[in-house]
Amino acid sequence: MSKKTIIGIIQSKILNNYNSNLKAVIKNIKKAANRNAKIICLPELFLTNYFCQTENHSNFKFAEKIPGKTSKVFCDLSKELNVVLMISMFEKKTRGFYHNTSIIINEKGKILSKYRKMHIPDDPGYYEKFYFTPGDLGFKSIKTKYGNIGPLICWDQWFPEAARLTALKGAQIIFYPTAIGWHPKEKKTLGKAQLDSWVTMQKSHAIANGTYVVAVNRVGNEKKGNKKIEFWGNSMIIDPSGKIIGKLGNKKEGILIREIDYDKIDTAREHWPFLRDRRVDFYKGILKNPDDD
Amino acid sequence: MSKKTIIGIIQSKILNNYNSNLKAVIKNIKKAANRNAKIICLPELFLTNYFCQTENHSNFKFAEKIPGKTSKVFCDLSKELNVVLMISMFEKKTRGFYHNTSIIINEKGKILSKYRKMHIPDDPGYYEKFYFTPGDLGFKSIKTKYGNIGPLICWDQWFPEAARLTALKGAQIIFYPTAIGWHPKEKKTLGKAQLDSWVTMQKSHAIANGTYVVAVNRVGNEKKGNKKIEFWGNSMIIDPSGKIIGKLGNKKEGILIREIDYDKIDTAREHWPFLRDRRVDFYKGILKNPDDD
Numbered sequence: 105m106s107k108k109t110i111i112g113i114i115q116s117k118i119l120n121n122y123n124s125n126l127k128a129v130i131k132n133i134k135k136a137a138n139r140n141a142k143i144i145c146l147p148e149l150f151l152t153n154y155f156c157q158t159e160n161h162s163n164f165k166f167a168e169k170i171p172g173k174t175s176k177v178f179c180d181l182s183k184e185l186n187v188v189l190m191i192s193m194f195e196k197k198t199r200g201f202y203h204n205t206s207i208i209i210n211e212k213g214k215i216l217s218k219y220r221k222m223h224i225p226d227d228p229g230y231y232e233k234f235y236f237t238p239g240d241l242g243f244k245s246i247k248t249k250y251g252n253i254g255p256l257i258c259w260d261q262w263f264p265e266a267a268r269l270t271a272l273k274g275a276q277i278i279f280y281p282t283a284i285g286w287h288p289k290e291k292k293t294l295g296k297a298q299l300d301s302w303v304t305m306q307k308s309h310a311i312a313n314g315t316y317v318v319a320v321n322r323v324g325n326e327k328k329g330n331k332k333i334e335f336w337g338n339s340m341i342i343d344p345s346g347k348i349i350g351k352l353g354n355k356k357e358g359i360l361i362r363e364i365d366y367d368k369i370d371t372a373r374e375h376w377p378f379l380r381d382r383r384v385d386f387y388k389g390i391l392k393n394p395d396d397d
Numbered sequence: 398m399s400k401k402t403i404i405g406i407i408q409s410k411i412l413n414n415y416n417s418n419l420k421a422v423i424k425n426i427k428k429a430a431n432r433n434a435k436i437i438c439l440p441e442l443f444l445t446n447y448f449c450q451t452e453n454h455s456n457f458k459f460a461e462k463i464p465g466k467t468s469k470v471f472c473d474l475s476k477e478l479n480v481v482l483m484i485s486m487f488e489k490k491t492r493g494f495y496h497n498t499s500i501i502i503n504e505k506g507k508i509l510s511k512y513r514k515m516h517i518p519d520d521p522g523y524y525e526k527f528y529f530t531p532g533d534l535g536f537k538s539i540k541t542k543y544g545n546i547g548p549l550i551c552w553d554q555w556f557p558e559a560a561r562l563t564a565l566k567g568a569q570i571i572f573y574p575t576a577i578g579w580h581p582k583e584k585k586t587l588g589k590a591q592l593d594s595w596v597t598m599q600k601s602h603a604i605a606n607g608t609y610v611v612a613v614n615r616v617g618n619e620k621k622g623n624k625k626i627e628f629w630g631n632s633m634i635i636d637p638s639g640k641i642i643g644k645l646g647n648k649k650e651g652i653l654i655r656e657i658d659y660d661k662i663d664t665a666r667e668h669w670p671f672l673r674d675r676r677v678d679f680y681k682g683i684l685k686n687p688d689d690d
Contacts (some may be wrong), residue, residue: 223676224674227670262671264605272683272687273682297639297640304601307597308557311594346597376555383515384684390677391677393677
């Protein structure tokens with residue numbers, strides 16, 4: 105495996121139109137590949153508006169089988185451009201079982217792996233428990249020609265367990281396709297703190313595990329009835345020491361390209377040797393939730 | 398249990414003299430109690446210079462039995478002042494077994510619990526593995542009149558598992574008595590990043606667990622031969638949303654007093670309901686370290 109690679113992440117504004125979104129995304133993936141990106145990641149559920157803003161049965165029509173029509177488009181594109189793609193999709197597993205899923209497609213157009221979002225949020229405007237069964241495939245690291253990729257999704261980013269398990273599986277880069285933003289009425293009072301918490305958690309995963317961490321968010325306002333989310337962008341790439349080595353803004357679409365160096369994982373883990381000192385003999389309590397007070 | 402309490406933390410410059418350190422600390426605890434602090438925490442191993450800067454057999458003489466002479470001083474003081482104290486000590490368990498230990502003493506002068514540092518560092522200038530057997534008592538939360546206290550120590554602060562387990566045990570405040578600083582030759586190039594990583598990790602524990610997090614560090618330069626550590630202070634109190642609600646500087650001794658409100662734990666956990674969504678059915682891998690590549 106090469107010691108360096110180039111990551112490309114695409115921060116998108118998502119329209120209420122599958123075909124327009126698909127067209128825009130293909131164009132941006134080509135741009136990123138032209139700038140030499142070898143692993144390219146898009147935001148969570150980038151082909152549709154963030155439909156989880158409401159609970160609406162008609163939204164199940166957006167779910168697809170994997171492999172299927174949409175995954176084929178990206179398999180062909182991976183092969184054409186000789187890149188690894190991480191693609192987030194609304195998966196129909198079988199009747200009544202729907203998942204928030206990502207696939208990793210290698211540079212030959214083959215789907216290497218499927219990851220089903222393990223931690224499902226449910227919060228005003230983020231009604232994901234209505235749509236998605238919690239993932240049943242566990243945490244993963246996928247070997248690709250360009251590095252070992254750890255696929256996680258959005259809400260997973262708040263769980264140190266998810267990052268740790270993914271790193272222990274061998275992941276060198278943890279990717280979080282994401283859809284997170286502000287409720288306009290909260291933005292003034294809580295917006296800065298919420299964004300700071302989000303950045304803090306992702307830096308903490310890089311530091312605690314000595315891995316690259318990448319978050320790819322959407323941007324822009326999406327309105328459903330009288331409800332609106334302002335997706336806050338801030339897509340970023342963090343190195344294994346916890347330093348943000350590239351970040352996009354909170355308003356505009358953009359493509360961020362960064363070369364990363366896998367030797368920095370060794371450097372981080374040798375200088376902050378946390379993994380060496382884990383007390384696996386005393387971590388059993390992690391597998392339980394507490395009893396009553 | 399009361400819904401609010403007052404925490405006092407004491408950031409100290411430590412001299413190479415047990416009696417002077419003890420005298421200074423007693424004076425500062427009295428000051429904090431006078432300002433109404435109910436739970437008072439001191440830095441790690443505050444009665445001696447940070448002797449782990451070198452590997453020197455003569456330093457084992459600083460170790461003491463618990464209960465013993467020093468713990469009695471603080472038990473008497475707790476009772477006199479009607480406060481809960483968290484006291485870090487170099488413990489001699491039995492011949493050949495030494496621990497980096499903290500005790501929690503209640504307001505009646507009784508030792509409620511002993512915690513033995515679970516994660517032991519070993520880094521240039523921080524040769525703790527030479528002195529301390531890794532803790533054998535596991536992670537804890539201690540009920541006191543003023544709240545449930547989670548005792549962790551320094552290097553533990555880099556392990557999400559330690560914070561999580563302590564929070565799951567019921568801790569409302571996680572305390573980290575600490576001894577961390579810069580190597581003068583690294584400070585210019587790495588100092589800012591190292592401090593930022595340290596702050597980030599502690600904020601992350603507050604956010605991920607919805608607990609108060611408190612770090613109490615020493616300050617000042619300590620020299621052993623031609624080696625020096627500049628302890629970086631920055632002792633701080635973080636609320637359950639991850640906001641730093643009080644912080645001391647990186648040069649001076651100081652006492653920081655903050656009222657905390659336990660209802661903020663509920664608020665944090667209701668608004669960022671991570672604990673609800675833990676996937677304990679898939680966390681088993683946390684109990685292992687990875688195989689070879």
